[in-house]
Amino acid sequence: MIDLSEMRTIHNVDTRNRAVRFEPGVGWAQLQDELRKHGLKASNPLLPHKRQSALSSCLEKEPMLIPMFEYGEPILTMEMVLPSGDVFRTGSASGPAGMKKTKADLVGQEGPATMHFSRLFQGAQGTLGIVTWINVKAETLPTTQRLFSIPCNTLEEVVSPVCRIQRRMIGKECFALNNHHLASILCENRQDDFTKLKKDLPPWTIILCLAAGPRLPERKMEYQQEALADIVKELGITLQEGLAGRGSQLIALFQGPWTEDPYWKHGLLGDSLDIFFVTTRNKVSQCESSFHKVLEEYGYAVEDVGKYVQPLEYGRVFHVEFSIPVRPDSRQDGELKSLSRKAVAEISKQGGFFSRPQGIWAEEVFKLCPSNTAAQKTMKKILDKNNIMHTEEGLCL
Numbered sequence: 001m002i003d004l005s006e007m008r009t010i011h012n013v014d015t016r017n018r019a020v021r022f023e024p025g026v027g028w029a030q031l032q033d034e035l036r037k038h039g040l041k042a043s044n045p046l047l048p049h050k051r052q053s054a055l056s057s058c059l060e061k062e063p064m065l066i067p068m069f070e071y072g073e074p075i076l077t078m079e080m081v082l083p084s085g086d087v088f089r090t091g092s093a094s095g096p097a098g099m100k101k102t103k104a105d106l107v108g109q110e111g112p113a114t115m116h117f118s119r120l121f122q123g124a125q126g127t128l129g130i131v132t133w134i135n136v137k138a139e140t141l142p143t144t145q146r147l148f149s150i151p152c153n154t155l156e157e158v159v160s161p162v163c164r165i166q167r168r169m170i171g172k173e174c175f176a177l178n179n180h181h182l183a184s185i186l187c188e189n190r191q192d193d194f195t196k197l198k199k200d201l202p203p204w205t206i207i208l209c210l211a212a213g214p215r216l217p218e219r220k221m222e223y224q225q226e227a228l229a230d231i232v233k234e235l236g237i238t239l240q241e242g243l244a245g246r247g248s249q250l251i252a253l254f255q256g257p258w259t260e261d262p263y264w265k266h267g268l269l270g271d272s273l274d275i276f277f278v279t280t281r282n283k284v285s286q287c288e289s290s291f292h293k294v295l296e297e298y299g300y301a302v303e304d305v306g307k308y309v310q311p312l313e314y315g316r317v318f319h320v321e322f323s324i325p326v327r328p329d330s331r332q333d334g335e336l337k338s339l340s341r342k343a344v345a346e347i348s349k350q351g352g353f354f355s356r357p358q359g360i361w362a363e364e365v366f367k368l369c370p371s372n373t374a375a376q377k378t379m380k381k382i383l384d385k386n387n388i389m390h391t392e393e394g395l396c397l
Helices: 028-036 054-059 155-167 179-186 190-200 217-235 248-254 281-297 334-349 359-368 370-383
Strands: 010-014 019-022 075-081 087-089 130-137 144-152 174-178 204-212 271-279 306-312 317-326
Touching: 010 028, 010 130, 019 028, 028 054, 054 130, 144 155, 144 217, 144 248, 155 174, 155 204, 155 217, 155 281, 155 306, 174 179, 179 190, 179 204, 179 306, 204 217, 204 248, 271 281, 271 334, 271 359, 281 317, 281 334, 317 334, 334 359, 359 370
Parallel strands: none
Antiparallel strands: 010 019, 019 130, 075 087, 075 130, 144 204, 174 204, 174 306, 271 317, 306 317
């Protein structure tokens, strides 16, 4: 194991091109704090831990809360030490000059061969080399923001409003949480507040943040609110400003990392087993139903599972994530492994695609995608023929 947590340098904040270059030890709290000094912010995943590596989040393709095309690929350029010891840089950083002498702005994703080499190393989980820095997109801090919520009874009811919102290209952060996850986030005292808050919340809640930057903010907010009003009228849904009596506080919460202990996912039993995949809008509910059947088969309570749905690239597809509360010492339980593999197999049958196989359910994913696994093994042999970066739990065994 190689510990990169001490590599905490933020090399450069490029306000002109709205980009930031930093090392693997930089956590989300450090990154967002530094960007705010320059009037910028990075699009982050759903409440990452404050010390979670922002570089790892981007490399592992964690979904960001802003589902725009331009943030679907946050990495612009990167530097990696290959297993051979060679230093490899991608995009416009790949010229022969060293970093102190290069004249390139480091924001061009395609290199001399017009190929996006960064994609080769995304999702590789450290088995193809060691990334020493990445340059990622940032955006201007909004000058005005308003948070809205839409209560829903089922996951199927969530999909249509989210797709309409994304089709109109309005808002920034847009996602949905079930009452278990939302109560875990909102409760101030888990022992006293969680159960009551979970009971009072609707089964599902869509969260949407409308925002505008420094240029004509009033006009932008006006047309976004008009478009949102049209969607509400057309679908006959309920729109609420704020959530649980909180508006601006929640905007700040969702646009940064989780800073308190315990981590919001771990409050029930101390840890969680996350199973996540992508699928199209018409298959989201089918995948959820298959997952419920597996939970019931293994005796797990469906109502105790946290659920998170994130549209990607203006709702082209959806990231769906199920979080099963578990004890920290139960990761190697045979029953939990069996449940994970069964859930992956059943969700795959309904159209779920596991693009980021991890942990105890990764083996099942590799079995389901033999052609993809073969391609990964080929890439592994090319870049690491001596298995320098080989790990027992890594990819391409």
